[in-house]
Amino acid sequence: MITMNSPRPSLWRGVAALLLLIALWPKGGLQAQPRPSYGDTVYSTGFEVAEGYDPGLELVGQNNWIGFGSGGNGILTNFFEGYGQQAYIGFAPPAPKDEVLNVWRPIGLAPINPGQPIVKFTVMMQIVDSTNGQYDDFRWSVYNTNGARLFTLDFDNSSLQISYGLDNNAGFVPTGLAFDNEGYYELKVSMNFARNLWTATLNDTILVNSKEITTTNAVLNFGDVDAVWAIRKAGAAGNNFMIFDNFVITTEGAPSIPPKVLPLGLAANGQFQMRVFGEPGLNYVIEASSNLAQWEAIKIISAPAGAVFDFQDPDATRLGHRFYRAWHRP
Secondary structure: OOOEEEOHHHHHHHHHHHHHHHHHHOOOOOOOOOOOOOOOEEEEOOHHHHOOOOOOOOOOOOOOOOEOOOOOEEEOOOOOOOOOOEEEEEEOOOOOOOOEEEEEOOOOOOOOOOOOOOEEEEEEEEEEEOOOOOOOEEEEEOOOOOOOEOOOEEOOOOOOEEEEEOOOOOOOOEEEEOOOOOEEEEEEEEEEEOOOOEEEEEOOOOEEEEEEEEOOOOOOEEOOEEEEEOOOOOOOOOEEEEEEEEEEEEEEEOOOOOOOOEEEEEEOOOOEEEEEEEOOOEEEEEEEEEOOOOEEEEEEEEEOOOOOOEEEEEEEHHHOOEEEEEOOOO
């Protein structure tokens, strides 16, 4: 299960994570620092009063937010302590005929700027549990400007499992990871429209890595990302709901989605081992440092078809501590 966040600034979570890695791995540490890329904020909202959001009204109809279906949606205050207002979907049952509620804010990146092919969606989210014995699904679905759904992340509040679905009508695929209802998460979805690939993380844990944005040759552009309440049993909706905040869409000029590096600990041979999540067919430079200031390239690896590979550092055992990062070399 992915650990949830308590309402604390993200800076402290990052510092704590770094200290924990040093404590756990005295012969090898990890600090994932991909080469920086710069882009533009296309859309950003914290659903605050200063932006024109009224907690007395539904979200749909405010500041160009659109809805399909029916059911509860609106603005809450200080559900994430210290973060002002948040949006939500769920809780109040939809009309008996409706089994889904989609809410979205049109973005319309068409065509994708070839100089900034990476589109990122980030959001804080929490799924609050039902008290009426009925449990539904909450989703984030990405659409193109033609209204075609490209892919979806599904949070099943019955099993607490996280799955994803592509546009191939093959149904949902389990990620093998779960969530809980006790606090908020930070979801990040990175889309490389130049290579038709997307990756998603939850609290920096990989959910999905390098899957196709479209498997059906749908138009490759970004229309919007929908918050979805999918009712499991028509006429018997749960009073569960999804809270979300800090909804941000950005574009970046990087040639690929920055890789993620996962420490695996000491292998049987005593060498420090890590796993790198990248994009298939790209070359990645593995760098090491003992002080986070000077970095040494120790290996160049071409990512395989699955875009995931492991690496062992034979020098880690003779050093007091070591940090690692990976970056794509075009």
